[in-house]
Amino acid sequence: MTLRASDLSVRFDRDVLHRITAAFAPARVTAVLGPNGAGKTTLVRTLLGLERPTSGQVALDDKPIEQWPRRDLARRVAHIPQRASVAFAFSVREVVALGRYQADKAADAVQIDAALHAADIADRAAAPVAILSEGQRQRVLLARALAQLSLAGSAPVAGPPCYILADEPASAMDLRHTFATLGLFRALAARGVGVVVVLHDLPLVMRYADEVVLLDRAGRLAASGSVEEVMRPDLLERIFEVPFTLTHDGPTRGVLTPIPPLD
Template sequence: MNLLAVENLFVRLGGKAVLNGVTAAFAPGLVTAIVGPNGAGKSTLLDCLAALRQPQSGQVILGDRPLRTMPSRQRARRIAYLPQHAEIAWAVDGRTFVGLGRTPYVGAWGLTARDRAAVEQVMSATGVQDFADRVVSTLSGGERARVLIARALAGDPQWLLADEPLAGLDPGHVLDACDLFRRLADEEGRGVVLTLHDLDAALRVADRVIVLAEGRILADGAPRLALSPDVLKQAYGVEARVLEGAHGPVLEMVGRAG
């Protein structure tokens, strides 16, 4: 199995240990949600998985190869990264912007018919066809978030790494995005790794939840187990529990832990 794995990662930023000996393996065909309080190390872990940050020690492995030894173009074909605060400064239309996701495949002659077909397909799959001719910088925050997801998927990556991809989406589009992530894993066999603040969304979309706290893995497992009352109390300082809702598990927040 072509796993994406981190082995004993240590990262220090500003003299502080942000990741402290993190080891985990991620499998294709699954949605993994990384959750935890602010400053827990979620974004830093995702940056390491995307080879955007080198740890002080430890390594990231893709298959049987250290990620840092892989040529950047080859790596970009395998892994797509969606940052949390992506800026869209270009006055380009949505179709052109999504087409930037084909960059790892583009040769000297620009986009081919195959590339353009891939762009149209992913825009349809992500429901952003209406933005094809609109200038991306004029879109709302939620609309931009959806176009950014489409761009990340345009390169047909095996792995999608997304940092807070649900931020700024209205409830309906949160559900749409969760359904999309599930389809990517269930029907296309991609590995999807998300950082989330929304624990209800993690319960809804994830096969597996990793809870980070102070740079360490506090819990790792099926959503109901990883988000147990004891874990939520340790990680967030709250009293909460997972209940069975009409359409799946939901989180009941009771209050601050005494």
């Protein structure tokens, strides 16, 4: 019951991902880290079946992702892209409703309302998405994913494990909504949902992630494992080419701080 990449390579005009093997477990928050151009977005899109690998395979429950009917896959995996691309004058509620596939309109309405409130965007439900700030649009995309998988609420998730794959989902949010979004991901993981999230903010990884997949600039897997195993100053300095310090204060995992150059 795991989402897995096996010996995965992707090439466009150059090699973007090179022989990535990683498992993304349910009931865990897995952060995907790496420098700009490391292939993080491509990895997420390939896990979703939106990009075709040059070699290797993505599988969900040991079934190749391309063999899943799109409707069945949509019941198991939701995508939160970096930005909302809405070509028409849809309202917030209409965009969230696009995530639904059920025939039961009453159940749809309940899930849509709950998702809007969970993402703290219910007060803008009637507003056109086009007039919202980028951070508000990210909350719309969060709500759409919650509605798609019927995840709003606090009950344990019934059926086989589902996944949210999120590509920098809070990059434009204010601090309150950033913390709320990542806290929601942790709550979803506690209910059995697998969360795969691309992040650039290393302190957020230290606070909210369980596992880390670290890519280098060439799109190779530099490390994968628990936060404690991967978020080491020596390894991060090698990948990001910036020194780090890790200080411990109390029961937390510690505070990871990049050291800027003095020049």
